[in-house]
Amino acid sequence: MSRRHIMIDACLGGVVTLIVAVAIAANVGGSRGPDVGAYLFAVGLGLLMLVRRSHPSLALVATAVGLSGYYIADYPPIGLAVPVAAALYSAAEQGRTLPAISVGSVLLAASCFFRLRDGEQLNYLLGYELPWSVAVMAGAVALGDGVRSRQIRNAQQRRREQDLLEATRQEAARRIADERLQVARDLHDVLAHTTTVISLQADVAREALDDHDPAAAQAALAVIRTASGQATQELRATVALLRRPAEHTPRTPTGSLAHLDRLAAATGLPVTVRVHGEPVPLPTVVDVTAYRIVQEALTNAVRHAEATRVDVDVHHLPGRLDITVRDDGRGNTGGRGGGHGLTGMRERAELVGGTLTATSGDGFEVRARLPLREVP
Structure with a gap:
C-alpha cells in the first residue's frame, strides 16, 4: 500500500x-x-x-x-x-x-x-431515517462497484496496449529477420555466382597463357571483368540498403529478368536465353525471384556440372511465369545435402506462392513456376 x-x-x-x-x-x-x-x-x-x-x-x-x-x-x-x-x-x-x-x-x-x-416512531423511522440510511449505504456500494469496474477497464486497456506493443515489437523483429534473410540470400547468390565464374575463368586464363593463347586469356579476363563489375554493383546496392535508416520506404530488390543477357554474359559459358510469349510487367518480388533462380542455376551449372552450355527459357503465360534452366553437364547435385543452392531457390519460389523442381539426367534441369500476383 x-x-x-x-x-x-x-x-x-x-x-x-x-x-x-x-x-x-x-x-x-x-x-x-x-x-x-x-x-x-x-x-x-x-x-x-x-x-x-x-x-x-x-x-x-x-x-x-x-x-x-x-x-x-x-x-x-x-x-x-x-x-x-x-x-x-x-x-x-x-x-x-x-x-x-x-x-x-x-x-x-x-x-x-x-x-x-x-x-x-414508525413514521420517522420509515419516512426519514431508513431511506436516508439506505441511500447512503447503497451509494457507497454502487460507488465502490463503479470504481472496481473502472479499474478493471483500465487494467484491460493497459493489457491491450501492452499486447499491442509486444505484437508490434514481434512484428518489427520478424520484419528485421526477414530482411536479414533476404539480404543473406542476395549476398549468397551474388557472391556464389561471381566467385564461381571468376575462379573458373581464372583457370581458363592461366591455361591459355600456358598454351600461349592470348586471345583466350583476354576473353576469360573480359568475363572476369564483367562478372566482378556486376557483383560490385549489386554489393553496393546491398550496402546502401544496410546503411539506410529503418523509417525509409521498403527496399527495391536488385536483379531483374531484364538483366538476363548481362547475367549470361558474365557466366563464362555459352548461355542461350529464350523468351516465349508476350512479356508483361511483373510484380517486383516475382521479377527478382525469377532472376535469382536463374542466377543460382547458372552458378550450379558452372560450379558442379562441368557443363559446356546452358539454355534458359522464360515462358510468359496467363497468370504465371515459367522458367527452365537446362545444362548439358553431368547431372550436378549442387545445393543438395549441405549446400544452400537448391534449398535457397526452392524457398524463394515458395515465398511467392510458386514451386520449383530439379531433375538430374542428361544434364541438370531446374523448373520454376511463379504466379503473377503481388505477394506482401
Missing part, C-alpha cells in the same frame, strides 16, 4: 471517529449515557478504515459486529450510514458486492427492529 493510500485511509478514519463521537456526545437516546466505552467504539470504527483496502471483508464484518455490540450495550444511537459506508465501499471495490449488500441489509433490518422495540 502506498503512503498516499495510508494518508487517505487515516484521514477517513479520523472523519469516521469524529462523526461517531459527535453523534455519541449528542446523546439523543438510549438508556445508557456516553462514557469512555462508547468513545472507544468510535475510535475502533475509525481504526478499521486503516485495513479496509488490505482486508475489506474483515473491515466489513468487524464494523458490523462493532455496531451490533454498540447497540446491544444500549449506548446513544449513532445511525448506520456513516460508520458502515466506508467498509461497504471497500468491500464492493474489492469485488465483494454481494457480501456488502447482505451485511448492509442485515444491519438495517436489525437496526429497525431494535429501534421500533425501543419505541421509535
